Amino acid sequence: MKVIPVQARSDNWMYLGETAVVDPYDAPKIDQAAKDHGANVSCAVTPEADVSQVTRLITTHHHFDHSGGNEAFLHPGIKVYAGSDKAPGANEIVKDGDEFDIGDIHVKTRSAFMSRTRRPASVVSSPETRSSSPAVAASSREMHDALTKLGKLPEDTLVFNGHEYTMGSAKFGHHIEPHNEAIKRLMENAQASDCTTGKSTIGDEKQWNVFMRLDTPEAQWDPVKVMQGLRDLKNEF
Numbered sequence: 500m501k502v503i504p505v506q507a508r509s510d511n512w513m514y515l516g517e518t519a520v521v522d523p524y525d526a527p528k529i530d531q532a533a534k535d536h537g538a539n540v541s542c543a544v545t546p547e548a549d550v551s552q553v554t555r556l557i558t559t560h561h562h563f564d565h566s567g568g569n570e571a572f573l574h575p576g577i578k579v580y581a582g583s584d585k586a587p588g589a590n591e592i593v594k595d596g597d598e599f600d601i602g603d604i605h606v607k608t609r610s611a612f613m614s615r616t617r618r619p620a621s622v623v624s625s626p627e628t629r630s631s632s633p634a635v636a637a638s639s640r641e642m643h644d645a646l647t648k649l650g651k652l653p654e655d656t657l658v659f660n661g662h663e664y665t666m667g668s669a670k671f672g673h674h675i676e677p678h679n680e681a682i683k684r685l686m687e688n689a690q691a692s693d694c695t696t697g698k699s700t701i702g703d704e705k706q707w708n709v710f711m712r713l714d715t716p717e718a719q720w721d722p723v724k725v726m727q728g729l730r731d732l733k734n735e736f
């Protein structure tokens with residue numbers, strides 16, 4: 500299976516496969532990537548392009564930066580997989596555990612709600628504090644449940660990110676776990692390439708993603724940082 504990451508906006512990832520596109524926000528860029536890589540996908544964005552060659556869209560979630568390009572690909576017969584009908588063009592609504600085939604690829608869906616929070620509410624909440632509305636932000640419970648579920652996937656499962664936040668995550672991880680060698684490796688990876696997605700596994704995440712290491716003794720949680728998290732919780736109690 501060949502998966503081609505294509506960047507959209509400043510930090511979004513789209514993914515191009517043989518007959519499917521994941522989160523195709525920027526259709527012209529997908530079109531160009533298909534040409535560059537000789538993929539059998541042409542994308543409806545130029546008058547001569549044949550939209551019918553894209554047979555599947557997979558929309559990870561309905562936020563505009565992931566589903567905002569769907570309209571450019573819609574044609575009779577295309578299947579647009581999404582978790583809800585809020586995604587433009589969605590006609591195959593899937594829920595956690597559903598399975599379907601794309602060519603010879605068998606897809607199993609996993610629902611994991613982890614939209615970022617406006618501000619950290621506790622020691623376990625997201626460091627990504629930019630522009631999301633609190634109305635769509637995952638609670639700490641939802642984020643913990645989602646990461647626990649993903650942590651149960653086979654260790655060698657490749658991880659493809661929705662966004663390129665690796666450097667920020669590595670810096671934050673190093674702040675939380677300064678002696679974690681895996682986090683230092685993650686930072687080196689981010690320094691070496693702007694494209695880190697698809698190059699690591701769930702097993703790696705368990706070593707360097709501090710949000711997946713809450714019950715890992717080796718994480719050696721700094722009591723001062725835990726105290727700060729508890730104080731933040733108490734202040735909002």
Ligand SMILES: [Zn+2]
Nearest residue numbers: 562564565661
């Ligand atoms: Zn996003």
